Amino acid sequence: MQRIGIGLIGSGFMGRSHAIAFRAVSGIFSDISATPVLEILADIDAPAAERAAGALGFARSTADWHALIADPAVHLVDITTPNRLHKPMALAAIAAGKHVYCEKPLAPTAADAHEMADAAEAAGVQTFVGFSYLKNPMIAFAHEVIDSGEIGEVVSFRGLHAEDYMADPTQPWTWRMDPAGGHGAIADIGSHILSIARYLCGDIVEVSGQIATVVPERRTAGGETTQVLVDDQARALLRFASGATGSVEASWVATGRKMTIAFEVTGTKGTLAFDQERMNEVQLYVAGQRRGREGFKTILSGPAHPHYAPFCPAPGHHLGFNDMKTIEVRAILASLSGGLAFQPDFREAARIQATVDAIVASARERRWVSL
Amino acid sequence: MQRIGIGLIGSGFMGRSHAIAFRAVSGIFSDISATPVLEILADIDAPAAERAAGALGFARSTADWHALIADPAVHLVDITTPNRLHKPMALAAIAAGKHVYCEKPLAPTAADAHEMADAAEAAGVQTFVGFSYLKNPMIAFAHEVIDSGEIGEVVSFRGLHAEDYMADPTQPWTWRMDPAGGHGAIADIGSHILSIARYLCGDIVEVSGQIATVVPERRTAGGETTQVLVDDQARALLRFASGATGSVEASWVATGRKMTIAFEVTGTKGTLAFDQERMNEVQLYVAGQRRGREGFKTILSGPAHPHYAPFCPAPGHHLGFNDMKTIEVRAILASLSGGLAFQPDFREAARIQATVDAIVASARERRWVSL
Amino acid sequence: MQRIGIGLIGSGFMGRSHAIAFRAVSGIFSDISATPVLEILADIDAPAAERAAGALGFARSTADWHALIADPAVHLVDITTPNRLHKPMALAAIAAGKHVYCEKPLAPTAADAHEMADAAEAAGVQTFVGFSYLKNPMIAFAHEVIDSGEIGEVVSFRGLHAEDYMADPTQPWTWRMDPAGGHGAIADIGSHILSIARYLCGDIVEVSGQIATVVPERRTAGGETTQVLVDDQARALLRFASGATGSVEASWVATGRKMTIAFEVTGTKGTLAFDQERMNEVQLYVAGQRRGREGFKTILSGPAHPHYAPFCPAPGHHLGFNDMKTIEVRAILASLSGGLAFQPDFREAARIQATVDAIVASARERRWVSL
C-alpha cells in the first residue's frame, strides 16, 4: 500500500485534531489505499514541537517549518498555523512539489487564495482545505437529498454560524483578530457556513453585506489595549447562480451559542434543516404528506448515510467532531492515491474566500457586490 | 361599568377571532373597566353577515359597512377585511368619531397608514392594530428581560416569519396577492416580525432588502392565470437606532413551516430566543453561569409572566392563539376606559409599514434605504 | 335552540375554567344544538360567590349548593369542589333529576364512584367527568392513529404525569392531601394519565404498584404540622386486556416539571409520543420508511385534527388549556341534546378510579392486583 509521509505544521487544536485523524483513519476505513505515516511535526517552539511529536506519534520534530517542507520523507504538508502564515507555507510546500493540506480560512484574501491555487495547479500538486463540518455524514446526506430533487428546486438558503468565544469583552485579543490574517468572524467561522451554502446550493453570485465590531478594543496578551479592526459579527443577503436567494450570518459574540452551524434549505417540494449543535440529526419535511400527518422528520445519523457505517454499524450512536476529521483525512488519502478528487481544494477555498471578501466589501461600500 | 358597542366588519378568520375574544374577555379578566357589547356585524354578503352575527352573538347584521359606522350604538369599529379596504373604512370611522381597531397590515403603504394616523389624532379617537403575536405573554416577558438589561445591551436581532400557505404553486391567487392591498409576504407576515423587532429592540433606521417572487403566476378563483406582482419571500439586513444590527426574513412559501415566528436577540450579557410554533416557551441564556453549567433555559409560560395568570393559575398549561386576541382586546378596553394607552396604534403601525416599504424599495433600488 | 341552565358549584381554578368554556363554546362551535345559560354559581363563601358570579356572568349566586341543585332553572349541576364533596353533591343532584358534570377524580374510592354511576344510571341522568387533557385535539388524533391500526398492534404504553407543585417541602398541606378525598398524586394527577391510557389502549386488567410519600409532614394553613397520609409519587406496571404491557407514573414532587403528561405508545408498526408541555405536537414514527429517511415526525396541531378547525383555520396556531375545556363543554352540550354520548362518564371515571385504587392496594399489599 502507498505510504504518505505527513509533515504537520502547528500543534494547537487543529494540529492535534489532524494527527488524531491520521492515526485513526486506517482502523476505521478498511478501504483506504494509502497509509499516512507521521513523519515530522513542526512548531515554532522546539520543546513544544518535541512534546507534541511524542504525544501524537510523529517520528521527528522541528522548530523550522522550512526543514519540514524540504524533508524528502514528507509528501503531504499539513498546515494548521494562524491564517497569515498559510500562504508563505503553502507556496513553499508547492514549490517543493509537495501536496498541501491547509486549515481554513485558506488565506487573508481571495487574491492570495487564488494565487495559491494557481501555484498548486501549475505545480501539479493536490490541495485540501479543512472545512471540517462539510465532512459530517449529515451534510453529505443533505447534499444527496437536495441534489436528487427530493425537496424540489431550492428557493431559499438561510445559514448561520454562531459561537460565543469572543462574547466576553474581557476575552483577550488573539491572532484571529489580526487583520494581516484576514477578516474576523465572517472569515473565521463565516467561511464554514459559506462553504456549506456553496456545497448545497452552488455558486453565490451577489451579496449585500453588513459587518459590525461589537467589542471595539481588547487587551492583548501583553496587557495593552488594542483596537479591534475586524468584525465580530457579519450578515449578508445572498443570490445564488441558480436563482435561489438567501442569507448568511456569522458571529463570535453570540452569547450562549457554542457551536451553532445551522441552516435551512427550502425547496419547492420540501425543506431540510440542520444544526451542528445536534450534528447527528437532520430535520426533513417533504410536501405531499397525508393530511394531518404533515411534519418535519427528525432523522438520526446512521449507516444509511454517507461515511457513517465504518464508525458504527447501528444508527443513533453518534459521530463526534474528530470523526469528521477522520472522514476528511480519508478523502485526502483517497484523492492522493488516485481516487475521487478532494473537495474543497484551494480553488474552491478561494471562491469561498472571495465570498467573504465580497461581503466585507459590500458592507464597507454599502452596495451589492457581484462575484 | 362603561359599555363599548362593537361594530365588526368582516367575518373571516380574523373577524371570528375578534368576536371570540370580545366574548371571552370579561370572563377572563376580572379587572376590565369596560364591557364590550357585540352590536353589529357587517359582511359584504348579507346572508353570511346574518349567519355570522347569529353564531358569534352580535345583536344585528348588515351588508353595508357605512351603516355600521353610522350606527350610534357602535363606539369601536373593528376592521378585519382585506388590506385594501382598511383605509377607506378607517377614515370613514374616524370621520364619524369612532375609535378604530384594525387588523394588520394597516394599509397598502406607509403614506396611507400615516394619513390614517394623522386623521385619528386630529379627530381624537383611539386606534388599535391587531398584531396578535405581540400580545403573547412570552413576548411581553421577552420585552421585560431585554428592557431590564438582563441580557445586557442588544447587539443582534435575527427574526423570521415563515409559513407555507402559498408554497404549493397550485394554491390559487388570493386578495393577499393583490398589489392594491400592498406588498406580499413581507407585508402580510413580515409585518409581524417587524412589529416584534421594533417592540423589543426599538427603531430601525436603515435596511438593505431583497425580495423574490417564487411562484410567478397563479390561478385565480375564476380559473384564469394571473401574474403574481408581490413577493413570496423577502429578507433584509437591519440597523437599529440603538446601534444594534440584525436581519429579518418573511416567507409564505416556506414549505413545512406552519407558524414560525422565530427570533433570537443577542445581548452583551445574554441571549433570548423564541419560536411561535412553541409559543409557550422562551429560551434564555445569561452570561456568568457556573462553569460546566452554562446553558439555555427553556422557560414555560406561567402566572409569573404578564397576562397569563387570569387564564390559569398554574404554569405550563398553555395559552393558545385566541387567548392572545383576548389579551389584545383587554388592552383595547383598558385603553378606551382611560387606562394605559394601547400599542401598536395607527402611528406605530405606520412605522412598521414604513419599514416594510423601505425593504421593498431597497430591494427594488438595490441600495440601503434609511428610515 | 335548547337552553341548558348551568349551576356551577365552586369558583376556584376549575370553576372559572368551566365558566370560561361555557361562555366561549357557542362562539367557537357553530354546530352546537344547545345553549348554556349561566344560571347560578355557588360557593361556600357568599361574597366570593357573588363576586365570581358577577365576573363570570352568572345570573345569580348562592352560598347554599342545595339551593342550587333545587333550582328549577338548573339542568346541569357542575361540581368543581374538593374531591371529598363530589359524592354528596352529585348524589343530591342526581336525586333531583339533574345531569351532572364533575371534575376529576370523581370520588375518593372506586366504590363511591360506582355508586354514583349506579345512581345516575338509575335516575336516567347524564354524567360528565372533566378529564380535560382527553379533549386535546392531539389526544383525539392519537386515538385515531392507534385505532386505525396505523402503528400496528399496541405492545407498550409508557405514561407519566409529573408536576412539581408539592416539591417544595415548605409548600403547605392542602385538601389535595386529605385522605378523605382519596389518594394523593396517583389520584389527583395519575388519574389523568390513566384516563389517557384507557382511552388509547383499552382496559387495564392487572397492576403492580409502588407509592411513596416523599415529604412526610407538612404545615397546615393553621400553622400546625400534620402528617401526610397520601402518596407524593406513585408508579405501576400495567397489563392491558389487549395483551399489551406498560407502565404509568405520577408525581407532584417532580422538581422542574410543570405540566408533563407524557406518553409513548409503541405498536408493531410504529410509535406515537406526546407531552402536554408541548400540547400542540405529536411525535409519530411509522415503520417502513425509506432507508436513511427513517425518523419521528413532529406533527403540529391543525384543522386536519379533531375539534381544531373551529378555533382557527390554520395549523400551528396553538390551542391552550381553556380551549380543551371548551371542547369538553361542547361535547357535553352535544350529548345533552341527543348527540354522541359523552365520555368519560361516571362509569368510566369509576373504572379509572378503580385502577388508582388497585395501584394503591398493590403497593400496600406488595402484590399484583387484578381489575
Place this chain on the structure above:
Amino acid sequence: MQRIGIGLIGSGFMGRSHAIAFRAVSGIFSDISATPVLEILADIDAPAAERAAGALGFARSTADWHALIADPAVHLVDITTPNRLHKPMALAAIAAGKHVYCEKPLAPTAADAHEMADAAEAAGVQTFVGFSYLKNPMIAFAHEVIDSGEIGEVVSFRGLHAEDYMADPTQPWTWRMDPAGGHGAIADIGSHILSIARYLCGDIVEVSGQIATVVPERRTAGGETTQVLVDDQARALLRFASGATGSVEASWVATGRKMTIAFEVTGTKGTLAFDQERMNEVQLYVAGQRRGREGFKTILSGPAHPHYAPFCPAPGHHLGFNDMKTIEVRAILASLSGGLAFQPDFREAARIQATVDAIVASARERRWVSL
C-alpha cells in the same frame, strides 16, 4: 512507558470499536502511563481474523482463543464474543494470570458473573467491563451533579433503554436471543440503564418486574422457525438502598427508537435528565430560580466536563460513540498502571447482572424480589 499487550477475541462491532479505541487513546490522552500494543486478534474464522488483524493493526491473528490467552505477549485479554462465551474465556484468561476486559452483559447469570469475579480476585488480576455509555462525559457530569447534592436528595429515578433492532418480526433470530447467553432485552440493553441507575443512585435493593416476548417466533439463519425464549421488552419498579424509588424499562422492539438511553433523576432540589440520542446534552433544573425564570437548562458537553477536553478544547463540538470507548480504554490503562481502579469491574457487573436476574425472577414469580 509500560506496554500492555492486547489480545482481542472477536472482530465484530465491539471488537472493532475496542481496537479503534486502543489505537486512538495515546493520541488523545497525553497523560496515559501505559501504551497498548495490539498483539493478537482471535476470531473463530481464521481468514476473518487475519483480515481484521490487518485492518485494525494487530501484529498477529489466530483462530484459537486458547493460543491467544497463552501468548506471553498478551497482558490483557479483551473479550467481545457472544455472551455465552464470556465465562469460559474469562476464566481461562484469569487462570493464565491475565487481566480481562469483557463486553457486557458479563455472563448469562449473576452466579456465573460472581464466579468470574471471585476467580479474578483470587488470581489478583484486574477486570474491566465495557458498559460504554457510563464513559460519556455527560454521565460523569451527571454523577458529579448528583453526588455533590446539587439537586438535593434523590427521590426518583426513571430509566429507559429502547431500540428497535428486533421490532421487525421478520428480523431473524440471533445469538442475542440464545437463552444460553442469558436473558433478552433486559440483559442485552437493560443492563446499560441498570448500570447507569447504580452509578448515579446506588444499590437497588428490591424490584418488581414484568417481561414480555412480543415476537414469539423468529426465523433462524438456517431458515427454520424457532421459539423466542427471552424477553423483547421488560420493565421494573425499583427501590434503592437510599430510599429513593424508581423504574426501569428495556425494549429492543421499540419501533422508531434507535439509541434511547434516557433517564430522569429527580431530587428534592432539582432534576437532571439525559437521552443518549442527544448524548452531548444534559437537561438540568435547580430549584430556587428567580420567579418567572424557572426552567431546565440544556447544557452542551464541553471541556468543563470530565474527559472532554483532551478530545477538543471547545464546547459543543460533540464526542461520538467511539470516543466513549477511548475514554473507557484510557481508564483501563490507568488502572493497569496503578492509577484509579476501574469501574465497573466484574464484581460490579455481577451486581448489575443480579438486578437483571431479579427482574426476570420477579416477573416470572409475580412478586417483589429483594437483592
